[in-house]
Amino acid sequence: MRAGLATFALAALMTGAPARAEVLQFADLSGWETDDHRAALTSFLETCDLIDGADWRPLCNLAADAAASDRTARQFFELFFRPVVIGTPPALFTGYYEPEFDGSTVRTPRFTYPLYSRPPELRDGVQYLSRAAIEGGALRGRGLEIAWLDDPVDVYFLQVQGSGRIRMPDGRTLRVGYAGRNGFEYRSVGQEMVRRGTHRMDQVSAQEIAAYVRAGASDLLSINPSYVFFREVDVPAEKGPIGAMTRSITPMRSVAIDPAFTPLGAPVWIDKQGANPIRSLMVAQDTGGAIKGAQRADIFYGTGPAAGDAAGTVKDGGRMVVLLPIDRAYAMLDGL
Template sequence: MRYAALSGWRAENIAVLLPLLRAQCKRMGQLPPETLLGGSDVLPSGRYAGEWSASCTALQSLTSFDALKGRRFIEKWFRPYLLTDSAEITGYYQPVFQASLTRGGAYKVPLYARPADLTTTTDSKGQQQSGRWVKGVFEPYLDRAHIDHGALAGQGLEIAWLKSSVDRFFLQIQGSGILQLPDGRRVAVAYDGRNGQPYVPLGREMVRDGLLNTGSVSMDSIRAWLEAHPSDAQPYMERNPNYVFFRLEGAASAFGPKGALGVPLMPWRSVAVDRTTLPLGLPLWVQTSLPLQNGSTEHWQHMVLAQDVGTDIRGVGRLDLFTGSGEQSAYVAGHMHASGRIIMLLPRSENVIGAAQ
């Protein structure tokens, strides 16, 4: 297809993505050329780190570019292909929770680091699986219920302490966050592995049990129910056996946490994808709508980069938009469940550079 067919393309300012593109190219340059970035084997390019060398070399020669030069760069070095007209797009953000680096007072809920015996292996389909070896057999790690009831206590894995298990549950859903410490400092915590147990959406469980209506499911409504029913909250959260571990990242930055590609995520410009469908690093043109706090929606069409993965992000056309941190980011991430259109922008090799499409 042609760039002229992309609704809103001429209004896009690719220049804001320059720092992200540079960081991405630097990371890819550190990888062996044969490194598989992901993606379906039917894709003509972009699956291996070496296939990005031409476009990344061209980017290095640019000291800066404005909106027009940015679009021309993408048009020259990337070819657009329609992925789907029926995408399913959600959002995630970097929440802020009150926490302490030491236990005491209201801070009694531990946030755990990755256990030493948690590892990953590759299954027969080439997919990475998390778990541990037990008597020569690889199996999922301890589930949420076992960990919640003290299976990891006393091992020195506590990196911080939160005020509630509900806070911890939502921090694990997002996969990263910011801890607001009693002395005023803000430190970042980043994803550092999961237990390999299946992810069970709590909203789906609540709808099935008649606790929430399908149209009212959001992070806000789920959290409100959990906080209003403290005696039932823990058993419900334990219906999701999936458990995420974290590491301290130091002072919180203006950018987001590092994604699966190893570069910091940019709010509203980084997305999580299914790595079996799309390779990490791939630019995507996304046309969808964002929920607004007044109850309406806003048409949204921008170029984003596939820089992260998610436990519940599976299938062609499944995207999770990183919205950053703050009230608006939390609202969009908690309420976004939109359809949309996705166009892949696949990198060209220097041997096939032609006129912009």
């Protein structure tokens, strides 16, 4: 059977309902030949030793030598991988970033909204206190506060992003990362704005949500019962935040995906449409509570306000293609 013509039920990479998949050739990836393959390979090397599966290990061993130039990096991907479309496009691409906010490690008249560390009794997958209960003071007085911010909207968006940098009054920067959540399903504030009829879906962005809530709709944040806890992380200033694979992620080379469909650590070709198209090889190094489905990815745009402005407006279609080791890609056909 010719590659590029096979469509089949995919079971090996997922735990949910069957998805469809199609094996392509690299010539089918528009923009492949002009991408910076060496930059993608550098990002891949950050986490390749953590990928599950014996067929990945020899590729990781070869990857370091292939990073010598863009030519050898491109040859590495073309020799040892095949592009696979999992699920049915169009994809949904969004963006995320690492925020930077002013804050304090102690409560002050200005900084009054806490970021909490993970409570010791919290159990993954088990519902804990809701957002409303926590914000109502259920954890107050237990010494779980990592830092304090001056805006509840900033606290909320730090939870949505899952990591951030907090600038202290003495000039020090505290970096925080995801430590767990309260077990409640994420509920979209943007979708609630559409449901209430105050906005159309094409009007909803991170910037618009923040502005609307600050203008008097603070009750909107409470419709999302999911609550995220943080931990202090020791990461060099020049490195990105820690992703789901416990390593730093790379701006415009890392994406958050649904690991039920896409293996964590796998190279992923992003063909994003919209006002600012992207055709680039990235790496699936993160996950997110709102990232569900085979054709769903959240692109990491970097750190700070400019990255936030860029990420906050992304809501585009296109196609996501996973690069899998050759044997793994074609082994799917054996089940037909």
